[in-house]
Amino acid sequence: MNAPILELRGLRKSFGETEIIRGVDLALDAGERRALIGPNGAGKSTLFHLISGNLAPTEGSIAFDGRDITGWAPQRINRLGLARSFQITNIFPKLTVFENIRLAVLRQQPQPTAFWRRVDRLPGLREATDQLLERVRLHPRAATLAGELSYSEQRSLEIAMTLASDPRLILLDEPMAGMSAEETDYTLALIREVTAGRALLIVEHDMDVVFSLADRISVLVYGQVIATGTPDEIRRHQGVREAYLGEEVAA
């Protein structure tokens, strides 16, 4: 068994008096697809912010691929090979779709912030951008302003930007939120395709998506992981049914 790609140990986060994350231990294997579920306010998004460097934990440690990344700046974590999307669409709305993806792909160039070379002369940049556009099927929309895309197209754009750094671990925060059934199916297939060979940690409320996509599921309730297991184990887990799934079924 390989060492886990992501390991959280005794992670805690408080905002003033309120403790949102109350001691989370979590280990994610390389190439594993893991879903994180839990009721609203359980701290799922906060956990994502802690892992990606958007927030610093109050206590505990985060290790990525064996390296302690606790308290690192987001850009440094990203460069190690951890990329994320956001629950609320987070793109460059007034730039074209092409430009959005190019800015993401540009980071992989040897000199991404050069001011002495023309961006359209950088070798391979255009090809890599086009490839990624085709991969998420946004190629026909390349010249459109990102802010004018439909909602699900913007989510696809988010996923493309997340993929641009060729990350080993992807965090997706509710990629299906607000989508129709058709769009959900489409995005599910897309996620399955583009995350092949990478580790994935996904927060999602759509249980059909979670149970069909995830290798394993962790359940977060009130800032603590109460269970981790395969979809079948989680379905049968008594505590989970009481804390979370029971409500979901009853509703």
Added chain:
Amino acid sequence: MRTSLTLLLGGLALLAALPALLSAGLLNAAVQMLIAALFASAYSLLAGRAGMLSFGHAAYFGVGAFATVHGMNAINGTGLLPTPLMPLVGAAAGLVLGIVAGWFATQRSGTAFAMITLAIAELLHALAPQLKGLFGGESGISSMRMPAWGLNFGSTTQVYYLTLAWVLLSLALLHFHTRTPAGRLTLGLRENSHRLRFLGYDVHRLGVSAFAISGLFSGVAGALQVVANESANYVVFDAGVSAGVVLNSYIGGVSVFLGPALGAALMSFFGYAVSDATQAWLLYQGVLFVLVMMFMPQGLVGLGGAAARGVSKLGAARAVPLLLLWLVAVLLLAAGTVFLVELLQRLCSQDYRALARAAATWPPVTMFGRSWTATGLATWAWPVVLLASGGALLAFARRALK
């Protein structure tokens, strides 16, 4: 593509031919216009493309100016840095201050960023009169343009060509910057710096780089002013200089590369042409800024786009007369406003009130080369008619263009 190339070449040819066409006084004004255009372009890299509204850009202009005047006096225009290369000193000074100030200012964004830039400029403005050795006190520091490369820089024409060469080179470099990775990332910085961070970019470094490059070219503009004037005074640190470059850039329109340059050239030309004729120049400048911001948020370059839209919608045959009508309406409104402002300014001046008190009546005022009775019907009918007809025409033209 072809039209813009033709326009560009035509513009360059016109700029090159100006010394043959203009008097020495106007050519001096053209030098000031070029410098203002460069300063506004440098400013707009930061304010327009990077989305960081600096309220203290006089600092980088002024530092470039003083570094150059000291450089001219120290090196005497010989050796490694003859007079034509002096703006390099200003560039270096602007760059260094840009890096230092930018490092602090870009720690924050939005209002806090604007306040830090303002504070840095005001700091220099307050400090400069105290440091007489460095900034020359009230009288400033003067210098001489030394002959170099077989040119003596004694005539305005030579100064004009030197300024033109530097301004064109700087604008070309600034335009090149928009095509580089750093330039594209500058746009990302404006649009969503948070996302940029999660794409793996060091947002602070990108911000400092945009700030520093803007400072560098502001420094070149300051240096060119010193080369043209052969002196520098601490009034270049005045808040009015910082405000002027903001107004010029936004009146021109920061969304188009040459917008700020055109706005600045236009405004400094008006300043030159009008400031002798009226005491209300600052009022006109302010009114123009407010009107542009209210009705043309894209700036004056937005007019071109609006006109093009009108032509494509209504066809040239119908749109062009309407656009001309619109222009006439705006001119009428401007004439009416100027008439009223000038009249009121004269009637409210201290001189006039003293005269009126002494004569116990309303003496006539002189305006536009003739005398107007203060209570005469014509005196007040003119602005009313101008404004009313301009307003009516404008309303008609706008409705027809919609």
